[in-house]
Amino acid sequence: MADFLPAPPAPVVFITGGTSGIGRACALVFGRAGYRVALTGRDAARLAAAAAELAAAGIAHLSLQADVADAAQATQAVTDALAHFGRLDVLLNNAGISMRARFQDADVSVIERLMQTNFFGTVYTTKAALPALLASRGSIVGISSIAGYRGLPGRTGYSASKFALNGFLEALRTELVEQHVHVLTAAPGFTASNIRAVALAADGTPQGESPRDEAAMMTSEAVAEALLTAVRQRRRSLVLTGQGRLTVFLNKWLPGLTDRLVLNHFKKEG
Numbered sequence: 001m002a003d004f005l006p007a008p009p010a011p012v013v014f015i016t017g018g019t020s021g022i023g024r025a026c027a028l029v030f031g032r033a034g035y036r037v038a039l040t041g042r043d044a045a046r047l048a049a050a051a052a053e054l055a056a057a058g059i060a061h062l063s064l065q066a067d068v069a070d071a072a073q074a075t076q077a078v079t080d081a082l083a084h085f086g087r088l089d090v091l092l093n094n095a096g097i098s099m100r101a102r103f104q105d106a107d108v109s110v111i112e113r114l115m116q117t118n119f120f121g122t123v124y125t126t127k128a129a130l131p132a133l134l135a136s137r138g139s140i141v142g143i144s145s146i147a148g149y150r151g152l153p154g155r156t157g158y159s160a161s162k163f164a165l166n167g168f169l170e171a172l173r174t175e176l177v178e179q180h181v182h183v184l185t186a187a188p189g190f191t192a193s194n195i196r197a198v199a200l201a202a203d204g205t206p207q208g209e210s211p212r213d214e215a216a217m218m219t220s221e222a223v224a225e226a227l228l229t230a231v232r233q234r235r236r237s238l239v240l241t242g243q244g245r246l247t248v249f250l251n252k253w254l255p256g257l258t259d260r261l262v263l264n265h266f267k268k269e270g
Contacts, residue, residue: 010060011136012085014038014078016068016125017095018186019046022143024053026092026225031059032227039166040066040095042233051228065226068121069113075160078128088132090231093122094143096161111157112203118161130181139182139231144168146187146244148256150251173236176226182234188223189244 013030017023018039027050030188031037036060041047044065051063058173061082066077080090099110122142134138148162166185174184198206218241230238239245251258 007062008035009087010036011089012036012038012081012087013090013092014081014129015092015094016074016077016121016124017062017078019043019050022188022220022227023092023094023222024050026094026227027054027061027222028059029224029228029229030055030090031057031061033134035090036085037061038077038085040064040077042067049135054105056158058096067117068125069116070119074124075128078125078132082132085185087136088129089136090141091126091129091139091140091142092143092227093125094115095121096143098155098158098199099201100154100199102154105202107158107203110200110202111160113200113204114161115164118158118166119164122165126172134176134179137180137182139184139234140169140172141186141227141231142166144169144185144187146239146247147190148176148185148187149239149248150262153263157214166220173190175253182231184227184230184238186227186230186238187244187248188218189241190217191201191220191240218257 012035013026013035014186015026015037016022018027019041019141023039027037027039031054037054039050040062041050043064047063047065051061054061060118062081064080066073068074097114099114101110126140142165144161145158145163146257147159148166151159169183171183176183200206223240226238226240241249247262250261
C-alpha cells in the first residue's frame with residue numbers, strides 16, 4: 001500500500017488592528033480562503049465581537065488584546081501567536097490611526113501618537129515576526145495610504161507616518177530579496193471604515209464623525225479581497241481605486257497642479 005504524506009498545516013495570517021474596517025474584513029476573507037487567523041486589537045469588547053464573528057464562520061483563530069504602539073505588547077502578541085499556531089505565513093500590518101487638523105493648530109503630541117502607531121507599530125511587529133517569516137518565506141504586508149504617496153492637507157502626521165512606512169517597506173523588501181520574503185505596500189485609497197470617525201482632532205480627541213460619504217467608498221471587504229489576491233501573486237505594491245491611482249500619477253508628473261487639486265478637494269471638508 002502506498003504511503004500517504006500528511007497534509008501540510010494551514011497557513012497563518014497575523015493581522016494587527018483586526019477589530020474593525022479593513023483588518024476585520026481581512027480576518028474573514030483570509031480565514032475563508034483557508035488561513036488560520038491571529039488578530040490584535042486594543043479594545044476588549046470589539047476584539048471579542050470580531051472573534052465571535054470568526055467563530056461563527058468556522059475560522060480557526062486567536063484573538064490577542066494588544067496595542068502595537070507599545071513594543072512589549074506588539075512583541076508578546078507575535079510570541080503568543082507563534083506559540084499557539086507554530087508558524088506564521090503572512091503578517092498584515094493594518095493597525096493605524098488618522099488625524100484631521102492643520103499643522104499650525106495641531107498639538108505635536110498628536111503627530112507623535114500617529115507615528116508611534118502607524119510607523120513604529122509596524123516596525124515592532126515586523127521585527128518580532130521576521131524570524132518566522134524567514135522560515136516560511138512568507139509575506140509582510142503594510143497597509144499604507146494614498147497619503148503615503150501624496151501629502152494631504154489636514155493630515156500632516158498621517159502623511160508623515162505613511163511616507164515613513166513606505167520607505168521602511170521598500171528598504172526591507174530590498175534587504176529580503178535573496179531570502180525570498182515577499183513585501184507588499186498596499187494603498188487602499190478612500191475606503192469605508194471608521195478611521196475618519198475616530199481620527200484625532202488638533203487636541204488629540206476623536207473627531208466622532210466622518211467628513212465623507214462612507215457609503216460611496218470602496219468597501220473594506222473589496223479591499224480585503226484585493227489584498228488576498230496581491231499576497232497570492234506576491235506583488236510589490238497595490239494602489240486601489242481610480243481616484244487613488246490618478247492622484248499618485250498626477251503627483252508624479254504634475255505636482256504643482258496636484259497641489260491645487262488636492263487642496264481644493266480637501267477644502268470641501270470644511
